[in-house]
Amino acid sequence: MNKKTLFLLGVISLLVVGGVIWWLIGEKPEPEVKNPPLFRCPQEVVQNVDSPENKIKSDKCFAYIYEIPNGNWLHGGSTTWAPIRSKVNPKIEDIFPEFKLSYKQHPSLPPGSGTGILMLIKGQISFAESSRPLTDAELQRSRNRGFQLKQVPVAIDGIVIVVNHELDVAGLTLKQVQDIYTGKIKNWSEIGGANIEILPYSRPVYSGTTPFFQEEILSNKKFGENVIFIPTTTKALREVKANKGAIYFATASEVIPQCSVKPLAIAFESGGNFVVPYKGDFVPPENCSEQNRNQPNLEAFENGKYPITRRLFVIVKKDGSFDEKAGEAYGKLLLTDEGQNLIKEAGYSPIR
Incomplete structure (x- = not known):
């Protein structure tokens, strides 16, 4: 074996040994995570829900929404909303058992967006669900009674x-x-x-x-x-x-x-x-x-x-009352990631 051959074998041996040492002590790439763990929402109200740390999470889960008013809240309106109500409301009440939601039907008028908005204007329910935007006549009727109506889009x-x-x-x-x-x-x-x-x-x-x-x-x-x-x-x-x-x-x-x-x-x-x-x-x-x-x-x-x-709306009465707080809270809950996922499960497109 001549000197040139010995030299080449030595170089190859050094490269192999060096590669093994580098593999043993060097940084290895992190394995690819094909299915990262999903963010799981708490199943009860978190402690210190109104802390700055938890407020940041208020767009994710029901349990991070603060200022949910206790009480028995009547709501009504669109029949289009029926699958959303049946999917979302029980989950909300699981997290907030003192935030009780009851659907109220008008004693003589058939259910619908217009009926629900009329009941809200007359003070018969706390908030309404609508499958159409508010009309000019409804806005004027509420102003005649001394308050404004607000529509919160939550689904498509x-x-x-x-x-x-x-x-x-x-x-x-x-x-x-x-x-x-x-x-x-x-x-x-x-x-x-x-x-x-x-x-x-x-x-x-x-x-x-x-x-x-x-x-x-x-x-x-x-x-x-x-x-x-x-x-x-x-x-x-x-x-x-x-x-x-x-x-x-x-x-x-x-x-x-x-x-x-x-x-x-x-x-x-x-x-x-x-x-x-x-x-x-x-x-x-x-x-x-x-x-x-x-x-x-x-x-x-x-x-x-x-x-x-079209868009679906929560209709809120802006009069400074507890009804207003209940309507605002319901809209916020539906706009969380958790609420939007439940809306999707009900057969509607999330709006955010």
């Missing part, structure tokens, strides 16, 4: 158009929806369907969904004389299931999971992209079950690709 909702499963129509443009509900289009054959009379159904005007639909989709035009007003979504869905020409609109969380009706894709305009209001592949009625149902397309509602969306 999609309005879905549903038809009978046997109807051979997959989607509509916004203009076609408008023409159907103003009475301009009265037969499905006018828009590529079968020769079947259109039976358009709607909730009455006291519902928050109906004024929103009339203002935003119908451009404040009157409903057609052929529109059939029906008191509840449950009854409307029965009519749609029973009548091949029927059509109805309602909040996504109420109708998307239903096996009995078909949700339509909607496009902003003719030639535009049709966007379905459900997530993933459509589950046909024969495969629809408690464990396998269509779910709202929350991503399309959030990013604006689905054409018919």
